[in-house]
Amino acid sequence: MGDDDVDQDLLAFMRKALGLDPSETKAHPTTKVLESALYIFDNSIDVALDRDCVMQAAETIYNAMQKKAYGTSTWSEQELHPQEKNEDTLNFIFTMDVLNFSFWSGLEDEKRFSVDYGGKRYTGYWSLVALLRRALDEGIPITCPYFWVDPTICSDDLLAHVFRSATDEQIPLLQERIECLREAGEVLCERYDGRFSNCVKEANGSAAALVVLLSDEFTCFRDEHKFEGRRVNIYKRAQILAADIWACFNKKSYGHFTDIDSITMFADYRVPVILHALGCLLYSPPLEAHIKAKKLLDTGHPWEVQLRGTSIWCVELIRRQIQKMHPEAGNHINAILIDFYLYDTAKEMERNKEEMIPHHRTRSIWY
Template sequence: MLQVALTPMESGEWISQRSGAVRVDIPRCHQLARQIMDSIQDGTIGDIEYKASPLHPEGLSDEQHLNWVFVIDTLNFSFWPNDNEEYYVDYRGNREVGYLAMCAAFMKAYEGDIPICDAGWMETVTEEDLGKILVSGSGHAIPMLHQRARALNESGKWLKDRYNGQMMGVVRACGTSAQSLLRTILTIESFRDQTSFRGANVWLLNRAQVLVADVYSVLKGSSTQEFRYLVNYIDIDTITMFADYRVPQALCHLGIMHYSPQLRLRLDNGEVMPFADDMEIEIRGCSIYAVNEIFKAVIRMRLNDYMGVNWYTAHRPIFAIDIHAWLLQYRREHAQAVDAAVPFHRCRQIYY
């Protein structure tokens, strides 16, 4: 297995302590934690889990569903538009954009009997055929089509050669450890989201952690006892938020993160940042740190609020990945206000 120099949680703290362009407001983290707690108590946070989305097929076996999320998460990167060529797909009367547009495109392909869940298809699908599936409703190609085809071929070969084409085989091999699953996924090159910052090897691992979280979501809703046992991860709380380009927007809009004038100028000018640019790393690393601080504050509040009560069963469990989902949903619901307040950072890269 690959050795991670600094885990995403450690990387977030390391980066935030040495960041010059991004600052995390700890008091605001604690204030937002109370808002998250309200969402736990009224149940709204439960509506934003992976399986709540209508853009994943129904009627799949657990094995097929895990292969589905493997395909989706292999390609879950870089949806922001080139020159205002928004990536969208019309499906069942709705216009979906970005990641949800890709899900809609694959739903159409699945309903058209294309074997999306088959590792052999993943390994051999051509860039041309993948482009036909993922084409935007405007006729434009999805961003980074070549890189997506290459990543999908790599993932399909890995799954077929090592695990007989079944993501369930990966899950079984890793037992009930989210970290074991994460390390195994990192044997696929396209998931190794790492760089260096201020003398340390930092791993942010956006897509790899998304895949772990989606596996967790699929299996915890299973009706099969074995599968429910497999997802009994004692270390799911070690999976951090997913360091992407949309959640930092929400964190800035909510006053959790603050950008320097120099960074804000680059964003306002629409500059495309190189991967591993210091400011790009700081945005992503500080996002991880900020969400982890919110997560820790939520845990403290739960302990205080439910002292003397079985708080494990009073409300659903909460993890950093849930806070990420809450922030992403917040960004979608307030898209116009968030976009007007702060641009997202642009970086064309397969890792997020």
């Protein structure tokens, strides 16, 4: 080999040592949720967007979020959310989001499924948080995967006790919740040494990787559907799990994700209501009549997929408009925080009895 020749073996060794070997470079993970949302929006005939209203809503939402100082700290300011920043809290969040679905009721507030805890009565999402805290206070290790998978100590009857209601209406989809807990426990115990923290560690600081891992490993997080001949990913609960970790740990420790902005809004039945009230979402007459009549809408129905997918794309357009008009917002405002604000606002309008279209009624484990 002459003086001017390159030692390719040495060069390859140096590249690998410095982490520059192209064969060692992993592609950035992607959830394909945003791509799915755009595909749904582009092919929707029953749900549309009013772009002028979307632009106006962006300014309204930005100003309101600034006034209320919306940020990751907002999560921990909720009195029922755990305040400690440790693995026990991480386990609490995982358990919570394994079970975080389908709380709507056709009954009046005083008759719907409720949980009494700490001298207060809670409904909806907060009833779930309250019942988990109640169980822990009673000495039931409800956030432990090894507990979920052992029917001798964690019987269906005991879980029914954990989910008990303060009213005659029981929690919706009780059996499905029990099945989700047991399946999640089996996966964690068999593949991750019974620790959800090992899933977070495997994601290696990527929120998207965590969402993909959850949807791949746990069928109860696999929120995938067929729409117009194509599989679409929505991943509401997997995404909100990543977001809850990010917000709870205030972007640090378990909550340090380098790609948190890859997470979209969380397509449920509440946020479309506020987007419709803002004039952003427009419904076809048949769909609007169906929703106003409070008729059930099957999971995976084209109307339901359009509602969820178009809501995701709507919030994405709002996010882009905010960053365009207010570049100083930078990474301070993303789809997660916009979703938190919209959800809280919808609940506030509901409490104030403000006139809004009803939420669509789909009973499923996906939201």
